[in-house]
Amino acid sequence: MTSQHTQRGERESSKERSGRSTGRTDSGRGRRVAAGVAGGALLLYGVARRSVRGVAAAVAGGWLLNRAIRGRSSGGGSAGWTAAEERPAKGAPRDSLDVQRSMTVERPAAELYDRWRDPETHEQMWAHFAEVDQIGEDRQHWAIAGPRGISLEWDAEVVAADPGEFLRWKSLPGAQVPNEGSVRFLERGDGEETEVTLHLRFDPPGGRVATTVIDRLDLLPDAAAGKALRRFKSLVETGETPTLEGNPSARGQGDLL
Amino acid sequence: MSDATSGTGTEGIGEMRALCWHGTNDLRVDSVPRPSLVNPNDAVLRVTASTACGSDLHIVDGYLPTMREGDVLGHEFVGEVAETGEGVEGVEAGERVVVPSFIGCGACAYCQDDLWSLCDNTNPNAEMQEPILGDSTAGIYGYTHAFGGYAGSHAEYIRVPHADENCFQVPDELDDTQALFVSDAWPTGYMGADFCDIEDGDTVAVWGCGGVGLMAQHSADLMGAEQVIGIDRFPARLHAAREHAGAETIDYTEVDSVLDRLDALTGGRGPDACIDAVGMEAHGTGVAHAYDRAKQQFGLHTDRGEALRQAMVACRKGGTLSILGVYGLMDKFPLGILMNKGITVRTAQQHGQRYVPELLDYAVEGELDPSYLATHEFSLEDGPEAYRMFREKEDGMIRPVFRP
Numbered sequence: 001m002t003s004q005h006t007q008r009g010e011r012e013s014s015k016e017r018s019g020r021s022t023g024r025t026d027s028g029r030g031r032r033v034a035a036g037v038a039g040g041a042l043l044l045y046g047v048a049r050r051s052v053r054g055v056a057a058a059v060a061g062g063w064l065l066n067r068a069i070r071g072r073s074s075g076g077g078s079a080g081w082t083a084a085e086e087r088p089a090k091g092a093p094r095d096s097l098d099v100q101r102s103m104t105v106e107r108p109a110a111e112l113y114d115r116w117r118d119p120e121t122h123e124q125m126w127a128h129f130a131e132v133d134q135i136g137e138d139r140q141h142w143a144i145a146g147p148r149g150i151s152l153e154w155d156a157e158v159v160a161a162d163p164g165e166f167l168r169w170k171s172l173p174g175a176q177v178p179n180e181g182s183v184r185f186l187e188r189g190d191g192e193e194t195e196v197t198l199h200l201r202f203d204p205p206g207g208r209v210a211t212t213v214i215d216r217l218d219l220l221p222d223a224a225a226g227k228a229l230r231r232f233k234s235l236v237e238t239g240e241t242p243t244l245e246g247n248p249s250a251r252g253q254g255d256l257l
Numbered sequence: 258m259s260d261a262t263s264g265t266g267t268e269g270i271g272e273m274r275a276l277c278w279h280g281t282n283d284l285r286v287d288s289v290p291r292p293s294l295v296n297p298n299d300a301v302l303r304v305t306a307s308t309a310c311g312s313d314l315h316i317v318d319g320y321l322p323t324m325r326e327g328d329v330l331g332h333e334f335v336g337e338v339a340e341t342g343e344g345v346e347g348v349e350a351g352e353r354v355v356v357p358s359f360i361g362c363g364a365c366a367y368c369q370d371d372l373w374s375l376c377d378n379t380n381p382n383a384e385m386q387e388p389i390l391g392d393s394t395a396g397i398y399g400y401t402h403a404f405g406g407y408a409g410s411h412a413e414y415i416r417v418p419h420a421d422e423n424c425f426q427v428p429d430e431l432d433d434t435q436a437l438f439v440s441d442a443w444p445t446g447y448m449g450a451d452f453c454d455i456e457d458g459d460t461v462a463v464w465g466c467g468g469v470g471l472m473a474q475h476s477a478d479l480m481g482a483e484q485v486i487g488i489d490r491f492p493a494r495l496h497a498a499r500e501h502a503g504a505e506t507i508d509y510t511e512v513d514s515v516l517d518r519l520d521a522l523t524g525g526r527g528p529d530a531c532i533d534a535v536g537m538e539a540h541g542t543g544v545a546h547a548y549d550r551a552k553q554q555f556g557l558h559t560d561r562g563e564a565l566r567q568a569m570v571a572c573r574k575g576g577t578l579s580i581l582g583v584y585g586l587m588d589k590f591p592l593g594i595l596m597n598k599g600i601t602v603r604t605a606q607q608h609g610q611r612y613v614p615e616l617l618d619y620a621v622e623g624e625l626d627p628s629y630l631a632t633h634e635f636s637l638e639d640g641p642e643a644y645r646m647f648r649e650k651e652d653g654m655i656r657p658v659f660r661p
Contacts, residue, residue, distance in 0.1 A: 226384060230383055237365055238363075240296040242396060248290045250275070250279070252289075
């Protein structure tokens, strides 16, 4: 279900704990009902299965259900997205995978910007998704190990930087899957708290590679970006990320889902 | 601990016994890898006592999703610190500590607001909760993968993240059993009573006389409630409520109407505050219970809300409804009762770290000794039988305690 969603390249407006998202656009009522029914069925199926696959189904179902309830399964502008970031018009053909997520972190923006640019933090925050190596001051090598030994790699370069506020990077020509991303830091209140907004966009060229990507990025619209932000937040706030590494169970050791 | 086990590698050192969930009503004692330090702020404890919570029964009975076959159960425990990570400063090997069930980081906005079960940084599976809850909660031991997936305490050893925030030294005056319930049952019940903002002359009614319900009653009494009323159907639990928690009791199977009885006890007003310490597997006697039970059996919803609905109706106008029972995504929630009666609802999973220090003080001063909850003791090997008895409330059991 989720990959269908990503194939359509729909956008997800962010809504983190602050509940600050704006511009919820109702999708068609019929679609919401359908998504709700499908989501509910998946959720129940997943709950009944109680397996890894069941968990995945439950998550996907819950996600669909949630969207159906919230009525935001298509479009919807969101806070922090600026015209400069070239958001295509609503209804325009969408062949990219696009996601934007926000998270509030208990640190000043300048500190967060520096941590984001710190190679060690950067590497750790993406570790669930890709191996990121620093190959130059403003360049990184990204590698995603896909299913059945297929891997995706690309080099990316920082193309815009406004220290303490904004960073934007883009894959270099030759990438199998052209992509780009940006992060914006917006201090709020007394400056001890910062809203961090991450935007990722992938443009699969189609064919097998695209399928692989979509497979690999199964939960990309929310999970990969959301998890990267969450890991960044945990690293900055607590010095570590929560993990089930080495977690004991009758299945053995470790529980990296 | 001997020097031989004070390593800091990421490989588990040997094996240990643990009570594991293998499916609905299928618990087994298995040999599993021993946990070790993973993150810099971790501690590993040797568990000295661990108890079953009523909310574990929702897992055993198959009502909470995202358990995986082989998961180690248990989230209420005391232990001795075996080893600590390089980032841990306030906890040392050999110390006896009690640990709240929900894991806090101490650094996020929620922990800093003393809302520990809402911690942003301790649930490795936050993305499993967000689609359903709209947000994520803190992680918890032995309580589904959506709630973190951390191995539980019904085992010889357990890994405790953010040890400085989560390990509370047990005063020498208290034994392990007295300290055990400061992990979950007591802070949960205490928080439920705290939610009621009890004033002189108040009546507090508590649905459920299990560990959490008794602690809620006992805490309400401690906070100066004029009248505390415990509602249940098991004689041993009603006895404990009268004997230890300073409560009057209602056996709902023995009265025509709990609501009439509560009215009679409160001059027709209804209780100023009602605490639900029952949750999703409530029992009742009427049509509504049969309806809930049928839907739950067919997987149409996860919750049976008999106790909660009764509490709403019973509560006085303008009163407080404090919800401690664990619920899933309940439908048929009669919001109109709350709205028209102007009832304030307060609820949370336990913010244990906020209450543990004062509860340990109460225990040391002898104002409340929660060890009467520990009616039965078992070895870990008898875990499946202990849970069977716990579910059936056999032999007057309130809580079984394991000594791994």
